[in-house]
Amino acid sequence: MIIAIDGPAASGKGTLARRLAAHFGLRHLDTGLTYRAVAAALLAQGLPLGDEAIAVEIARRLDLSHMDRALLSAHETGEAASRIAVLPALREELVRLQRAFAKAPPGAVLDGRDIGTVVCPDAGVKLYVTAAPEARAKRRTAEMLSQGKEADFASVLEDLKRRDERDQSRTVAPLRQAADAHLLDTTEMDIETAFRAAVDIVTAAR
Ligand code: C5P
Numbered sequence: 001m002i003i004a005i006d007g008p009a010a011s012g013k014g015t016l017a018r019r020l021a022a023h024f025g026l027r028h029l030d031t032g033l034t035y036r037a038v039a040a041a042l043l044a045q046g047l048p049l050g051d052e053a054i055a056v057e058i059a060r061r062l063d064l065s066h067m068d069r070a071l072l073s074a075h076e077t078g079e080a081a082s083r084i085a086v087l088p089a090l091r092e093e094l095v096r097l098q099r100a101f102a103k104a105p106p107g108a109v110l111d112g113r114d115i116g117t118v119v120c121p122d123a124g125v126k127l128y129v130t131a132a133p134e135a136r137a138k139r140r141t142a143e144m145l146s147q148g149k150e151a152d153f154a155s156v157l158e159d160l161k162r163r164d165e166r167d168q169s170r171t172v173a174p175l176r177q178a179a180d181a182h183l184l185d186t187t188e189m190d191i192e193t194a195f196r197a198a199v200d201i202v203t204a205a206r
Helices: 013-024 032-044 052-060 075-084 088-103 115-119 133-146 153-169 191-205
Strands: 002-006 027-030 108-112 125-130 182-185
Touching: 002 013, 002 115, 013 027, 013 108, 013 125, 013 191, 027 032, 027 088, 032 052, 032 075, 032 088, 052 088, 075 153, 088 108, 088 115, 108 115, 115 125, 125 191, 133 153, 182 191
Parallel strands: 002 108, 002 125, 027 108, 125 182
Antiparallel strands: none
């Protein structure tokens, strides 16, 4: 059983993926963390983000069991991740790791931008989770403030829109809804309602 979840930043897909994995007894991989981990390593070593060969080398040595969102949550890390995510050879390497994770028993929930379209096109269930940019910016702002970080709604919104634009317009594996993905628009939903809706979709598809 593989559940593929895609969608833009702050759509709620990460929380849904984690909760669905716990609910159905599956493993979970937040694939955004794989891009963030490579970006963080490049930044830490002061290496150029465009150096594909080095990025691939770092990707080869990633340990998927030690991916911690708290350590990789910095704004600059997300920004750098979305910049290196356009490098085809890097994506190829990360997709290889992600597929190996997905295939191991008992199955997995993967969330990201290209899971239903590229990483796991044969997934048993595909969800495309989205919400209006303003709703996503509101959630992201509240989340940052609750973590004691500085956050300003207008700049968070600008930022999300810029990231969406970059993720949707790149030539390799752009963010888009797979033809056979179920659309879950969480604009008017709280997380509990969205989770119930996702469980219903997965249960019906099993
Ligand atoms: O989801 P998160 O914000 O952690 O992802 C960081 C960046 O990594 C995204 O903006 C996107 O450019 C890239 N990414 C990707 N493909 C994935 C997951 C993330 O291109 N499957």
